[in-house]
Amino acid sequence: MNSRNISKNEQTNNFDNLKSDYFLRKLFDILKENKSFSIIKYNKKLQKRLNISIDNYKEYSKIEIELKHVDDKYGTFINIFNNEEEYYHIYFDNSNEEIKRNYLKENEKVKMIKIIIDYQVKSFEQLFNNCFFINSIFFKKFYRNNITNISNMFSGCWSLKEINLSNFNTNNVTDMSYMFYNCSSLEELNLSNFNTDNVTDMSGMFYDCSLLKKLNLSNFNTDNVTNMNHMFSRCSSLKELNIANFNTNNVTNKGIIFFGCFNNYVIRILL
Numbered sequence: 477m478n479s480r481n482i483s484k485n486e487q488t489n490n491f492d493n494l495k496s497d498y499f500l501r502k503l504f505d506i507l508k509e510n511k512s513f514s515i516i517k518y519n520k521k522l523q524k525r526l527n528i529s530i531d532n533y534k535e536y537s538k539i540e541i542e543l544k545h546v547d548d549k550y551g552t553f554i555n556i557f558n559n560e561e562e563y564y565h566i567y568f569d570n571s572n573e574e575i576k577r578n579y580l581k582e583n584e585k586v587k588m589i590k591i592i593i594d595y596q597v598k599s600f601e602q603l604f605n606n607c608f609f610i611n612s613i614f615f616k617k618f619y620r621n622n623i624t625n626i627s628n629m630f631s632g633c634w635s636l637k638e639i640n641l642s643n644f645n646t647n648n649v650t651d652m653s654y655m656f657y658n659c660s661s662l663e664e665l666n667l668s669n670f671n672t673d674n675v676t677d678m679s680g681m682f683y684d685c686s687l688l689k690k691l692n693l694s695n696f697n698t699d700n701v702t703n704m705n706h707m708f709s710r711c712s713s714l715k716e717l718n719i720a721n722f723n724t725n726n727v728t729n730k731g732i733i734f735f736g737c738f739n740n741y742v743i744r745i746l747l
Contacts, residue, residue: 539593540617545586546635549609553589555602563594599625601651606632614640621647627677631657639665647671653703654680663687672696679705679729686710692718699723705731712736 543553556564567590604610605628613636623645630636631654639662646652652675656662662685672678678698682688683706691714698704704727708714714737724730 538595538617539597539615539620541591541593542612542614542616543589543591543610544612545589545609546611549635551609552607553604553610554591554607555605560597563596565592565594566590567592595620595622598622600629601625602628602631604630604633608632608634610636612636612638614638615643618643618645621645624648625651626655627651627653628657629655630659631655634658634660637661637663641667642669644669645671646675648674650674651677652681653677654683656682656685658684660684660686663689665691667693668695670695672698672701674700676700677703678707679703679731680709681707682711683707684710686712689713690716693722694718694720696721697723698727700726702726703729704733705729706735707733708737709734710736 545553554564554566568586569588600623603626604613610633613630613633626646626649630639636659649672652672656665657680665685665688675698678701682691688711691708691711696719698721701724704724708717709732711734
């Protein structure tokens with residue numbers, strides 16, 4: 477059997493990498509339990525000494541979002557619970573200056589907001605609820621899969637015209653209810669990467685998405701969904717809906733799924 481001799485340097489490097497990775501995991505676990513992750517996450521000197529890179533450690537990577545807002549409006553751009561403020565880092569115009577306030581009233585000339593969310597956050601419920609001045613949302617990085625609740629996440633974002641969810645991770649999400657409620661300016665919505673295997677509630681998910689003309693949900697797995705009440709209500713411009721793989725065997729609350737959908741168009745439903 478052929479074997480290659482491993483040099484002493486290679487052995488040392490392999491051992492150092494293994495040691496660093498093991499130590500990093502243990503350190504993260506301890507910091508996570510004590511909510512002291514900030515000790516290391518911005519300390520480049522300590523990272524260098526430990527021979528680690530937080531940016532490359534995907535299991536604990538942050539979620540990164542970019543927002544653009546409508547010029548003639550200002551208001552809330554993100555909803556943060558008081559006990560979670562330390563886990564949200566907000567920058568204006570991609571500058572390094574961190575802004576602590578949640579409103580743009582004094583910063584009307586800002587064109588772009590960058591938000592970095594630490595791994596401790598597990599729910600995005602009402603994250604952008606009633607943030608009516610947002611024009612565009614782009615999830616640039618989304619390595620984690622610990623988010624379980626995205627209900628009402630974009631509800632009331634009636635100025636939202638563009639949303640990029642191509643990196644969005646829904647692997648463990650159970651609640652998508654009213655996620656896009658009243659997103660009445662959205663004309664396109666690509667959810668082809670959504671994993672809905674664990675979702676139980678889709679009620680009102682697209683309620684009042686009144687400019688959507690096409691919606692392809694052929695990738696949706698609805699085996700565990702129990703609530704679809706008002707799922708497509710008031711989607712009054714909807715012409716084509718692909719629900720080819722929908723399974724409603726476990727749905728106990730169907731309510732009025734298509735209420736207000738037939739005023740102007742007849743929907744072509746692909747089954």
